[in-house]
Amino acid sequence: MVVSVAMGTAIATSLITLSLDIKGKVSRELRAFGANITIEPKVEGFADIAGQKRYLREKDIIKAKTIFWRHNILGIAPFLEEKAKISFQDRKKDVTIVGTWFEKELPLPGEKTTFRAGVSTVSPWWDIKGRTPDKSSVVLGVSLAEELGIKQGEEVLLDGKPYVVSGILSTGGKEDEQVFLDLDVAQELKGLEGAVSRVLVSALTTPMDDFAYKDPATMSRKEYEKWYCTGYVTSIAKQLEEVFKGSRAKPIWHVAETEGNVLERLSILVYLLTAASLLAAALSMSTTMAASLLRRLDEIGLMKSIGADSFKISIIFLSEAFIIGCVGGLVGYAISVGVVKFIGLKVFGAVLEERVLLLPVALVSALLIAALGSLLPIRRALRVKPAVVLKEAR
Amino acid sequence: MNKRKWFLHFLWRSLSQRKGRVAVASASVMIAAAIVVSALGISLGIRQKLGGELRSYGANVIITPKEEKYLSDEVFSFLSSDVEVEDFSGQLYARVSVNGADVEMIGLDFKKLQGWRIEGRTPAEGEILIGTNIRDALGLKLNDAVKVTVGDRDILMKVSGFVERGGPEDNAVMLDLAQSQRLTGLVGKLSAVFVRVKSRNIGETVKALRDHMPYVNVKTLRQVAFAEESFLKKIELLMALVTLVVLVASGISVSSTMSATVLERLKEIGLMKAIGGTKNSIRRFYLAEGCIIGIIGGLSGYVLGFLSAQAVSKGAFGSFISIPFYVFFISLGMGVLIAVSSSILPVTDALRYKPSSILRGE
Structure with missing residues (x-):
C-alpha cells in the first residue's frame, strides 16, 4: 500500500514540479522564434515618413539591462539600415545595407559579468555560410549574391569603398537581398556614428490576458502598477521605451501572440494531467485499501463485538492511512526529484530548479491520496456485522 | 469430467466466488492501463494539437x-x-x-x-x-x-x-x-x-x-520552419518521457497490489496441492486467472484512458485528439503482462511450501 501511495505521489509531484517550471523552460525554447519586441524612433509627424530620418542612440542599448524586467531580456540587437551603391566588376546596384552586431559581449553596468547581444540572440535561424563581417568584410544576402554573381571571398565596392565578402546569408526573408556589415563599419561608412535605426529585443514574457490588453492610459493607479510589475510583453516594451530616448517600443505581435497561446495550452495540459494522476493514485489506493480491509474483516468484527464504535474503528484505520501517506509522500518526493532532474536534462538540456518547497506539496498530495482513497473502503468495511464475520473466522 | 473441463470449471467457480478479489485486481490493472493510455494518447497526438497553435505563426x-x-x-x-x-x-x-x-x-x-x-x-x-x-x-x-x-x-x-x-x-x-x-x-x-x-x-x-x-x-521561411520543428520535437520528447514515468510507476503500483492479493491465497494453493493438484496445473490456473484479470483490466482501462485523454485534450486544446488504434492492443497487452507477471512470481514462491504447513497456518 505504501508503494501504491509512493508511486502515485511520485507521479503527481513530478507533474506539479514540471508544470511550475515548464512555463519558464518552454518560454525559453519559444525564443527560437525570434524577437518579440521592436524599438523604433517615435513617429510624430509627416516628416518622419517622408525622408527625414530619425535615429535611436546606440549608447541606450545597454540600458535595456537596467529596467525592472532586465533579467527577462534574453537577447538584443541593433540595426542601422541605409541605402548604398554596391558595385562588383561592371555591375552596379542600389541596395540596402544593414549594420548590426552578430555577436557582442556587453559589459553589464555595475556588474562583473557580460551580456551576450547580437543577431544570434534575436534571430537564431539566420544561416551564414562563411564568417561574420569585421572591419573590412561584409556578408551578402543569398538572392543578391546570386543576382550579381558574387561568391564568398570576392571583393565588392560599397559607395566606392572596398570590402571582402566573408559570407553569404540565407533566411527566406528580406535579408536575402541586403548587405550586412558590422555596426561600427556601417556607421562610419554613412557618417552616422552612434546611431541605429531600430533595435530588436527577445524577452521572456508572461502570456497576455484580458487585463493586459487594457489600454494603460485607462488604468487606475493600482491596475497600472499591477500591469507594470507583471512581465507582459506590453509592459516590458513600455519599460524599454522609457530608457531609449525618442523611441516607440512595441510587441511584435505575430510572435508574442502565438507564444502566449502555446504556453497556455501546455500549462493547462500539465495541470489536467496532474489532476488526473492524483485521481488515479487515489483510486489505486482505494483498491489496495479495499483488498487489505477485506482481509481484516475479522479484526473489525472482533473490535465491534468488544464494544468499539464505528468512529473509533475508522480513526484507527485512518491513522494507518495517515502514516502510509506520510511514508509514501516522502518516498514519492524522493523519486520525483530524480524524475524531474532526468526529464529536465533530456528535454531541455538544463536542470530544472530544485524546489525544496515541494516536499510539503508531496506530503499533502500523498495524504490527500491516502485520505480520499481510504474513505469509501473504510465506510464499506464498517458495515460488517460482527457475528457474521466472526463465524467465518478460521 | 476430463481434465480440461475440470480446469475451466474450477477457474470459473473461483472467479465467480471471489468476485471481490477479482474486482479489486482488475480495478488496479484498469487504473494503470487507463493512465498509460491517456499519457500515450496525448503524447502521440500532441504534435498535431500544438501544430495547430503554431499555425498562427503563419507561413x-x-x-x-x-x-x-x-x-x-x-x-x-x-x-x-x-x-x-x-x-x-x-x-x-x-x-x-x-x-x-x-x-x-x-x-x-x-x-x-x-x-x-x-x-x-x-x-x-x-x-x-x-x-x-x-x-x-x-x-x-x-x-x-x-x-x-x-x-x-x-x-x-x-x-x-x-x-x-x-x-x-x-x-x-x-x-x-x-x-x-x-x-x-x-x-x-x-x-x-x-x-x-x-x-x-x-x-x-x-x-x-x-x-x-x-x-x-x-x-x-527559416524563421518559422527552423523554430517550429525543433520546438515540436522537444515537446514530443517531454510527453514521451512523462508517459514512460507513468508507465513504470503504475506498473510497480499494480504489481505490488497484485502480489499482495496473491499472498493471501496461500491457503488456496496449499489446498489445491493437498487435493492432488500438480505444480504445473496450479501455475496454469493462476496464469489463466491472471490473463482474465489482465484482459478485463486492459479493456476497461483502454476505455477509461481514451475518455480521459479526450477530456484533457478538450480542456487544453479545445478539441478532441485522435488516438491510433494500436494503443488498444498496447493496453490489452500491458494489462495481461502486468497481471500475469505479478501473480506468477509469488505463486511460484508459494508452491515451494508443503501443503500441511500452509494449511496449519505457518
Missing part, C-alpha cells in the same frame, strides 16, 4: 516571382492540389501616395488573417486600413477620408481602422487583395504568396513545389 514557405515582376494567381491552383499544403494566401505590394505621403500599400486577404487586433474594422469596398506609424505621421482618425494616389489616379477612401503589429504593416496601408489588384490595374497578379506546409518535411515539399513551378522562387 513557413514563401513564393516570389523569378524573372517577371509579378506572380499570376495560377499559383493558387497548384497549391490547392498539393496535399502537403495546409493553407496559403497572396499579397500584392505597390507604392502609393496617401495624402501626399509616399507609402507602401499591401493588398491582402483579410479572411485569412488570424487574430489581428484592429482598432476599427477590416476595410470594405472603398475603405483602407492604416498602419499606426502612418496614422501618427498623418494625424489620421477613424472614418477620415484620405486621398490615395495610385499611378496617376486619385481616389478618395475611408479609413476603416488602424493596426499595430510591430512589423512592416505599421508603415503601410492595407486593402483587400482584389480591390488592390483593381486599383493598380494588376488584376490576377501577386507580389508574393505565403504558404503554410506540413512542418515535418518542409525540405521535400519545397523541392516538389520548385519542380512543379520552375518559373517562380520557392523559399523556406
Whole structure:
C-alpha cells in the first residue's frame, strides 16, 4: 500500500514540479522564434515618413539591462539600415545595407559579468555560410549574391569603398537581398556614428490576458502598477521605451501572440494531467485499501463485538492511512526529484530548479491520496456485522 | 469430467466466488492501463494539437516571382492540389501616395488573417486600413477620408481602422487583395504568396513545389520552419518521457497490489496441492486467472484512458485528439503482462511450501 501511495505521489509531484517550471523552460525554447519586441524612433509627424530620418542612440542599448524586467531580456540587437551603391566588376546596384552586431559581449553596468547581444540572440535561424563581417568584410544576402554573381571571398565596392565578402546569408526573408556589415563599419561608412535605426529585443514574457490588453492610459493607479510589475510583453516594451530616448517600443505581435497561446495550452495540459494522476493514485489506493480491509474483516468484527464504535474503528484505520501517506509522500518526493532532474536534462538540456518547497506539496498530495482513497473502503468495511464475520473466522 | 473441463470449471467457480478479489485486481490493472493510455494518447497526438497553435505563426514557405515582376494567381491552383499544403494566401505590394505621403500599400486577404487586433474594422469596398506609424505621421482618425494616389489616379477612401503589429504593416496601408489588384490595374497578379506546409518535411515539399513551378522562387521561411520543428520535437520528447514515468510507476503500483492479493491465497494453493493438484496445473490456473484479470483490466482501462485523454485534450486544446488504434492492443497487452507477471512470481514462491504447513497456518 505504501508503494501504491509512493508511486502515485511520485507521479503527481513530478507533474506539479514540471508544470511550475515548464512555463519558464518552454518560454525559453519559444525564443527560437525570434524577437518579440521592436524599438523604433517615435513617429510624430509627416516628416518622419517622408525622408527625414530619425535615429535611436546606440549608447541606450545597454540600458535595456537596467529596467525592472532586465533579467527577462534574453537577447538584443541593433540595426542601422541605409541605402548604398554596391558595385562588383561592371555591375552596379542600389541596395540596402544593414549594420548590426552578430555577436557582442556587453559589459553589464555595475556588474562583473557580460551580456551576450547580437543577431544570434534575436534571430537564431539566420544561416551564414562563411564568417561574420569585421572591419573590412561584409556578408551578402543569398538572392543578391546570386543576382550579381558574387561568391564568398570576392571583393565588392560599397559607395566606392572596398570590402571582402566573408559570407553569404540565407533566411527566406528580406535579408536575402541586403548587405550586412558590422555596426561600427556601417556607421562610419554613412557618417552616422552612434546611431541605429531600430533595435530588436527577445524577452521572456508572461502570456497576455484580458487585463493586459487594457489600454494603460485607462488604468487606475493600482491596475497600472499591477500591469507594470507583471512581465507582459506590453509592459516590458513600455519599460524599454522609457530608457531609449525618442523611441516607440512595441510587441511584435505575430510572435508574442502565438507564444502566449502555446504556453497556455501546455500549462493547462500539465495541470489536467496532474489532476488526473492524483485521481488515479487515489483510486489505486482505494483498491489496495479495499483488498487489505477485506482481509481484516475479522479484526473489525472482533473490535465491534468488544464494544468499539464505528468512529473509533475508522480513526484507527485512518491513522494507518495517515502514516502510509506520510511514508509514501516522502518516498514519492524522493523519486520525483530524480524524475524531474532526468526529464529536465533530456528535454531541455538544463536542470530544472530544485524546489525544496515541494516536499510539503508531496506530503499533502500523498495524504490527500491516502485520505480520499481510504474513505469509501473504510465506510464499506464498517458495515460488517460482527457475528457474521466472526463465524467465518478460521 | 476430463481434465480440461475440470480446469475451466474450477477457474470459473473461483472467479465467480471471489468476485471481490477479482474486482479489486482488475480495478488496479484498469487504473494503470487507463493512465498509460491517456499519457500515450496525448503524447502521440500532441504534435498535431500544438501544430495547430503554431499555425498562427503563419507561413513557413514563401513564393516570389523569378524573372517577371509579378506572380499570376495560377499559383493558387497548384497549391490547392498539393496535399502537403495546409493553407496559403497572396499579397500584392505597390507604392502609393496617401495624402501626399509616399507609402507602401499591401493588398491582402483579410479572411485569412488570424487574430489581428484592429482598432476599427477590416476595410470594405472603398475603405483602407492604416498602419499606426502612418496614422501618427498623418494625424489620421477613424472614418477620415484620405486621398490615395495610385499611378496617376486619385481616389478618395475611408479609413476603416488602424493596426499595430510591430512589423512592416505599421508603415503601410492595407486593402483587400482584389480591390488592390483593381486599383493598380494588376488584376490576377501577386507580389508574393505565403504558404503554410506540413512542418515535418518542409525540405521535400519545397523541392516538389520548385519542380512543379520552375518559373517562380520557392523559399523556406527559416524563421518559422527552423523554430517550429525543433520546438515540436522537444515537446514530443517531454510527453514521451512523462508517459514512460507513468508507465513504470503504475506498473510497480499494480504489481505490488497484485502480489499482495496473491499472498493471501496461500491457503488456496496449499489446498489445491493437498487435493492432488500438480505444480504445473496450479501455475496454469493462476496464469489463466491472471490473463482474465489482465484482459478485463486492459479493456476497461483502454476505455477509461481514451475518455480521459479526450477530456484533457478538450480542456487544453479545445478539441478532441485522435488516438491510433494500436494503443488498444498496447493496453490489452500491458494489462495481461502486468497481471500475469505479478501473480506468477509469488505463486511460484508459494508452491515451494508443503501443503500441511500452509494449511496449519505457518
